Amino acid sequence: MAITSANQLELLQTAEAVAREKMIDPGLVVEAMEESLARAAKSRYGAEMDIRVSIDRKTGVATFTRVRTVVEDEELENYQAELTVAQAKEYLEDPKVGDEIVDEVPPVELGRIAAQSAKQVILQKVREAERERQYEEFKDRAGTIINGIVRREEYGNIIVDIGRGEAVLRRNEKIGRESYRPNDRIRVFIKDVRREVRGPQIFLSRTAPEFMAELFKMEVPEIYDGIIEIKAVARDPGSRAKIAVISYDSSIDPVGACVGMRGSRVQAVVNELQGEKIDIIPWNEDQPTFLVNALQPAEVSKVVLDDDAERIEVVVPDEQLSLAIGRRGQNVRLASQLTGLNIDIMTESQESERRQAEFAERTQLFMDALDLDEFFAQLLVSEGFTSLEEVAYVEVDELLVIDGVDEDTAGELQARARDHIDALNRAALEKAQELGVEQSLFDFDGLTPQMIVALAEDGVKTLEDFATCADWELAGGWTTVGGQRVKDNGVLEPFDVSLEEAQNLVMTARVQLGWVDPEELVQDGADTEETADASEDEAEA
Known part of the structure; x- marks a missing residue:
C-alpha cells in the first residue's frame, strides 16, 4: 500500500471515524497514524535514521522527512541522525549545535507486515487516548452517585456499564445479599477512580456512608441548598444507620425536613437501601449531648467524657441496657462511629457498685496512712479528698469546713500526711538505688x-x-x-x-x-x- 493521492483523504476520513466511535480527539488519531508511518519508514530506510511523518490536517497529504541534528564532534554517535558542525556547513551557512537539517524523502511502500505493524501502533495509541479520556471524565466524579446497567458478574463482583466505560462493584461493597442480573438498572456511588497500567479503574459502592449522604441530598432540597448539613453518617449496610444533621436556619427542623411529609423523603432512601432502618439525629456541638441523641431510643442517665482518651462513659437505667447496646451491639457501635468516640456503657447499679468500691478504697487509704478511724476517713472522702497529697498540701481552710475539724486537727492531719509521703519517698529512693x-x-x-x-x-x-x-x-x-x-x-x-x-x-x-x-x-x-x-x-x- 503506497501513500498516494488515491488514499490521502482516506487517512483523514478514517481518523475522524475512529475518533467519533471512541469519542476522542481526531488529532490524536492522526498523530498515531504519523507515528505508525514513521515506524514503517524506519524499517525501510534504517532504524537509526530519524524519520518523521507529517499528515496535512486538510488534504491528508503525508510528508516523509529525514532529520539530522548538529552536535559537538566528541558527541557524534549516530551517523545517520547526527552530524558535526563542519559537516553541517555543506547545508547551512552558519550551523550551530542543536540545529536540525531536514530533508524530504520519498514515501514508503507499506508491505503486509509493515501495514500490520502500523495498524497495531494506531490501535495502541487510540486505546491509550480512550483510557485517558475515560480517566479525565470520571476522576472529578468520584464522590457522586451515578446510574448504570449491570453487564455481568465476575467472581461475585458486578461489572456495571456507566455510559462511557465500565466500573466494578465489588462483592463487599454490595448491600447484604443483593443479587443482580444482566441489564438490571443500578444506582451506585463512585468511591474511587484510579489510573492504572491496564487503564482507569472505577470502583463503585453501595455500602459507603457517603452513598446515604448523597441520597439524602437528592431527596432533601434543603441539604442540596446548604440550609441543612449532614455532619456524620454511620451505617451497618442493609440493616441500620444513623445520620446526624444540623440546620443553619432556626425556622427549619433538620430532622423533620429529612423525614419529609409522612416520611416520604426518608422512605425513598430506605427503599433504595433495601429497607435499611435510618435514625435521623440532631447534631450538637456538645459531645455528651450529641451522644445522648445518638444512643436513641435508649435513655441515658449520665455521661462522663474523657477528652484525653477520646472515650466516653455512659450510664443508663438497668432496664435500658439491652436497648442502648442494641442487637449484637449494633446501636452502641453505630453511635460510636457517629461520634468518633469509644463508648463504655454501664448500668446505674454497676456505677453505684464502682463508686462504693472507690469510696471504700480511699477510706481504707486514709485509715492506714493517717491512723484515722473509719468515720473520720469517710468524712475526708465525702468532702472530695482522693489522695494523701491533697490532704498534705491543700489550704488549711478547705480542711476546716469538715465537721469537727479545728486548726489543730487540720495541722495534725497535714503533718501525718506529709510524714507518710516522706516515708514513701524514702522507700522509693532506696528501691530506685537498688535497681x-x-x-x-x-x-x-x-x-x-x-x-x-x-x-x-x-x-x-x-x-x-x-x-x-x-x-x-x-x-x-x-x-x-x-x-x-x-x-x-x-x-x-x-x-x-x-x-x-x-x-x-x-x-x-x-x-x-x-x-x-x-x-x-x-x-x-x-x-x-x-x-x-x-x-x-x-x-x-
Missing part, C-alpha cells in the same frame, strides 16, 4: 521517687534513657489496629502524667543533654503560633 538508677535521673526535676522506680522497672535508669522515650511511652495513648482502638499503657500513666507534660519532660531532658538547641525550640514554637494565627485569620476571612 541501679544513676544520679542524673535523680537530679532531673519533674520526676517523683515513685515515678523513678516505675521508670527503672521498665529499664529507664539514666537521663539518656529517659530522653530517648516517646511521649506516648510515658503518658500512654491509643492505637488503631484493624479498625479497633487499642490502649497503649504508659509507664507514668498511673501518676496522671498527660501527653503534653510527657512531651515537656522529654524535651527538657534532651536540652539538658545538649541534644536539642533551646533556641530552635523557641523558634519552632513561634513558627507554630504564627501558623495557627494565620489559620485563624483565614477562617475569619
Whole structure:
C-alpha cells in the first residue's frame, strides 16, 4: 500500500471515524497514524535514521522527512541522525549545535507486515487516548452517585456499564445479599477512580456512608441548598444507620425536613437501601449531648467524657441496657462511629457498685496512712479528698469546713500526711538505688521517687534513657489496629502524667543533654503560633 493521492483523504476520513466511535480527539488519531508511518519508514530506510511523518490536517497529504541534528564532534554517535558542525556547513551557512537539517524523502511502500505493524501502533495509541479520556471524565466524579446497567458478574463482583466505560462493584461493597442480573438498572456511588497500567479503574459502592449522604441530598432540597448539613453518617449496610444533621436556619427542623411529609423523603432512601432502618439525629456541638441523641431510643442517665482518651462513659437505667447496646451491639457501635468516640456503657447499679468500691478504697487509704478511724476517713472522702497529697498540701481552710475539724486537727492531719509521703519517698529512693538508677535521673526535676522506680522497672535508669522515650511511652495513648482502638499503657500513666507534660519532660531532658538547641525550640514554637494565627485569620476571612 503506497501513500498516494488515491488514499490521502482516506487517512483523514478514517481518523475522524475512529475518533467519533471512541469519542476522542481526531488529532490524536492522526498523530498515531504519523507515528505508525514513521515506524514503517524506519524499517525501510534504517532504524537509526530519524524519520518523521507529517499528515496535512486538510488534504491528508503525508510528508516523509529525514532529520539530522548538529552536535559537538566528541558527541557524534549516530551517523545517520547526527552530524558535526563542519559537516553541517555543506547545508547551512552558519550551523550551530542543536540545529536540525531536514530533508524530504520519498514515501514508503507499506508491505503486509509493515501495514500490520502500523495498524497495531494506531490501535495502541487510540486505546491509550480512550483510557485517558475515560480517566479525565470520571476522576472529578468520584464522590457522586451515578446510574448504570449491570453487564455481568465476575467472581461475585458486578461489572456495571456507566455510559462511557465500565466500573466494578465489588462483592463487599454490595448491600447484604443483593443479587443482580444482566441489564438490571443500578444506582451506585463512585468511591474511587484510579489510573492504572491496564487503564482507569472505577470502583463503585453501595455500602459507603457517603452513598446515604448523597441520597439524602437528592431527596432533601434543603441539604442540596446548604440550609441543612449532614455532619456524620454511620451505617451497618442493609440493616441500620444513623445520620446526624444540623440546620443553619432556626425556622427549619433538620430532622423533620429529612423525614419529609409522612416520611416520604426518608422512605425513598430506605427503599433504595433495601429497607435499611435510618435514625435521623440532631447534631450538637456538645459531645455528651450529641451522644445522648445518638444512643436513641435508649435513655441515658449520665455521661462522663474523657477528652484525653477520646472515650466516653455512659450510664443508663438497668432496664435500658439491652436497648442502648442494641442487637449484637449494633446501636452502641453505630453511635460510636457517629461520634468518633469509644463508648463504655454501664448500668446505674454497676456505677453505684464502682463508686462504693472507690469510696471504700480511699477510706481504707486514709485509715492506714493517717491512723484515722473509719468515720473520720469517710468524712475526708465525702468532702472530695482522693489522695494523701491533697490532704498534705491543700489550704488549711478547705480542711476546716469538715465537721469537727479545728486548726489543730487540720495541722495534725497535714503533718501525718506529709510524714507518710516522706516515708514513701524514702522507700522509693532506696528501691530506685537498688535497681541501679544513676544520679542524673535523680537530679532531673519533674520526676517523683515513685515515678523513678516505675521508670527503672521498665529499664529507664539514666537521663539518656529517659530522653530517648516517646511521649506516648510515658503518658500512654491509643492505637488503631484493624479498625479497633487499642490502649497503649504508659509507664507514668498511673501518676496522671498527660501527653503534653510527657512531651515537656522529654524535651527538657534532651536540652539538658545538649541534644536539642533551646533556641530552635523557641523558634519552632513561634513558627507554630504564627501558623495557627494565620489559620485563624483565614477562617475569619
